[in-house]
Amino acid sequence: MFQRITNLFAVWTVLGCVWAWFVPTHFAWVTDGTIRPLGQPLIPVMLGVIMLGMGLTLTLDDFRRVATMPRAVMAGVALQFTVMPLSGAALAGVFGLANGLAVGLILVACCPGGTASNVIAYMARANVALSVTMTMASTLVAIVLTPLLTGWLAGVYIEIDRWNLFVDMVSVVLVPVIVGVAMARYLPGLTRRIVPAAPIISILFVVLIVAGIVGKSRPLIEANAGVLLLAILLLHALGFSLGWLVTRMFGFGTDAQRTISIEVGMQNSGLGASLASTPAFASQFVDPMQAALAPVPSAISALYHVVIGSLLAAMWSRRRSAVTPEAPPETVAA
Numbered sequence: 131m132f133q134r135i136t137n138l139f140a141v142w143t144v145l146g147c148v149w150a151w152f153v154p155t156h157f158a159w160v161t162d163g164t165i166r167p168l169g170q171p172l173i174p175v176m177l178g179v180i181m182l183g184m185g186l187t188l189t190l191d192d193f194r195r196v197a198t199m200p201r202a203v204m205a206g207v208a209l210q211f212t213v214m215p216l217s218g219a220a221l222a223g224v225f226g227l228a229n230g231l232a233v234g235l236i237l238v239a240c241c242p243g244g245t246a247s248n249v250i251a252y253m254a255r256a257n258v259a260l261s262v263t264m265t266m267a268s269t270l271v272a273i274v275l276t277p278l279l280t281g282w283l284a285g286v287y288i289e290i291d292r293w294n295l296f297v298d299m300v301s302v303v304l305v306p307v308i309v310g311v312a313m314a315r316y317l318p319g320l321t322r323r324i325v326p327a328a329p330i331i332s333i334l335f336v337v338l339i340v341a342g343i344v345g346k347s348r349p350l351i352e353a354n355a356g357v358l359l360l361a362i363l364l365l366h367a368l369g370f371s372l373g374w375l376v377t378r379m380f381g382f383g384t385d386a387q388r389t390i391s392i393e394v395g396m397q398n399s400g401l402g403a404s405l406a407s408t409p410a411f412a413s414q415f416v417d418p419m420q421a422a423l424a425p426v427p428s429a430i431s432a433l434y435h436v437v438i439g440s441l442l443a444a445m446w447s448r449r450r451s452a453v454t455p456e457a458p459p460e461t462v463a464a
Contacts, residue, residue, distance in 0.1 A: 135329075135330055135333070136249055136329045136330070136333065137249065137252075137253055139246055139249055139333050139436055139440075140436040140437050140439070140440040142333055142337050143336070143337055143340060143432060143433055143436050143437075144433065144437065146337035146338070146340060146341035147340060147341055147344050147429075147433050149341060150340075150341035150342065150344040150345035150348075151344060151345070151348060153345075154344075154345030154346065154348055155345075156345070157338065157341045157342040157344075157345040157346075158342075158345065158346070159172075159342075160172060160173065160338050160339065160341070160342025160343075160345075161173065161342045161343065161345075161346045161407070162346075171407070171408065171409075173339055173342070173403065173404050173407050174298075174301075174302050174404045174407075174408065176335040176338065176339055176400075176404075177302050177303075177335070177339070177400050177401060177404040178301075178302050178305075178306045179306070179331065179332075179335060180245070180331075180332045180335050180336065180400060181269075181302065181303050181306035181307050181310070182306040182307070182309055182310045183245075183310065183328035183329070183331060183332045184245050184265075184266075184269070184306075184307060184310060184332075185306060185307040185308065185309060185310015185311045185312075185313070185314070186310040186311075186313060186314050186321055186324060186325050186328055187262075187310075187314070187325060187328065188266060188307070188310065188311050188314065189311075189314060189315075190315070192262065192263065192266060193266070195259065195263050196263055196267060199259075199260055199263065202260055202264075202382065202386045202389075202390065203260070203263055203264055203267055205376075205377060205380065205382070205390060206260075206264040206267075206268070206373075206377075206389070206390040206393050206394065207264065207267050207268050207271055209372070209373055209376060209377075209390065209394045210242065210243060210264075210268045210393060210394050211240070211268070211271070211272075211275050211279065213368065213369055213372045213373065213376075213394055214239040214240070214365070214368075214369050214394065214397065215236065215239050215240045215279045215283055216283075217239060217364075217365055217368045217369065217372075218235050218236045218238070218239025218240070218283070218365055219236055219239070219283040219284075219286075221235065221361045221364055221365055222235050222236055222287075222361070224361075225357040225358075225360070225361045226357070227354075227357065227358065227361065228354065228420060228423060229287045229288060229415070229417075229420045229423075230415065230417075230419070230420030230421060230422065230423025230424045230426075231354060231358055231423050231424075231426065231427060232284070232287050233284045233287050233288060233290075233406075233415075233420075233424050234402070234406050234423060234424040234425060234426055234427035234428060235361060235362065235365065235427040236280060236283045236284040237276075237280050237284065237402050237405060237406055237424070237427075237428070238397050238399055238402030238403075238406075238427050238428040238431045239365060239397065240272075240275070240276045240279040240280045240283070241272060241276055241397045241398045241399070241401045241402045241405075242265070242268035242269045242271070242272035242276070242397075242398050242401070243264060243265045243268045243269070243393045243394070243396055243397065243398060244265070244396055244397060244398035244399065244400065244401075244435075245265060245332060245398075246336070246396060246435075246436055246439070247261055247264075247265060247392050247393050247396040247439070248261045248262050248265060249329075250392050250396065250436070250439040250440065250442070250443050251388075251389050251392050251393075251443075253440070253443035253444075253447060254388055254392065254439075254442060254443035254446040254447055255446060255447050256385050256388040256389040256392060256446065257385040257386060257388075257389045258389075260385070260386060260389045260390075261389050261392065261393060264389070264390070264393045265393065268393070269303060269307065269398070270304075270307075272299065272303070272398075272401075273296070273299045273300060273303060273304050274296070276295065276299055276405075277290075277292040277293075277295035277296040277299060278292060280292075280295060281295070288414050288415055288416075289414065290414065291410070291411075291414060294410050294411070295405065295411070298404075298405055298408060298410070298411075299405075302401070302404060302405075303401065335400070336399075336400045336432065339400050339403050339404070339429075339432075340399070340400070340403065340428075340429045340432040340433065343403055343407070343425050343426065343428070343429035344429050344430075347422065347423075347425070347426045347429065350422060350423055350426055351426060351430070354423070354426075358426070358427070358430065359430065361427075362427055362430050362431055362434055363434055365431070366395050366396075366397075366431065366434050366435050366438055367395075367438070369394045369395035369396075369397075370391050370392070370394065370395030370438060370439075370442065371391075371395075372394065373390045373391035373392070373393065373394030373395055374387050374388070374390070374391035377390045377391070388442075388446055391442070392439055392442070392443075395435060395438065395439065396435040396436070396439050397431055397435060399428045399429070399431040399432035399435065400428075400432065401428075402425075402427070402428035402431065403425045403428035403429055403432070406424040406425040406428060407424075407425045411424065412424070
């Protein structure tokens, strides 16, 4: 049952966004600051729980597996942090996006791959072991690269506080992942009880984050819908297509092509939304209206990439692929 619910991630995301669009008050509690666990904003706490769930599913063998498929992992991570950031910056300039939207688009483009990509890779009959490994690798690399790339590319629009962004990455990504890995290692009994529900909780929290931002930002989305929707669609279309095309040009197997395409095309939009929603990030904007626009691209990105990824998975799942030489056959945990 859990696997079936997880496989419908795109459906839940679409339903959540539609619900928030027509009845935004139902999701106001996510973004209005009335709920502050341990005195912290709710969205970063939700993201921390999502990353904790990722850590719970990782073992030392997952880290060792990087060494068994170095070429594919290195290619995927390199494409993740070149294709998407450069595409985001180019599209922001070409479409002349307002500062808040431009910075938000670049920020989500500089984020690592999301855990939803692992679900899509499984549905597409791609290499799930490679997908999990790439997500882990890009997430860890992102702790440094996301602040650096965002500061470089979005610095055209506002002065980005790279150090503050790095601290946020450590607190909402690195620390929860380390805690999750430690729990899996030293509290295996508790971890076994938690892990089956972790994907469901992650999906619920991602949908709530996205829906909360969509509901809060509905007037801003309506005012900027034309160029914004097209720019974000093109961002993910470039990620999926170039991830597939470049790996094909370099002679990777079919499974690796599909997996890297999915990993590059799917961002951790929840992370982008969380970072853009923090008071410290918003304070970098002179105009509060522009600050309010910054989380919007991440919310729309979450909707786009799961829909595109699910469509590709449906198409690819009909074709039985050969196993790529870079990765041995793997099993998928429920």
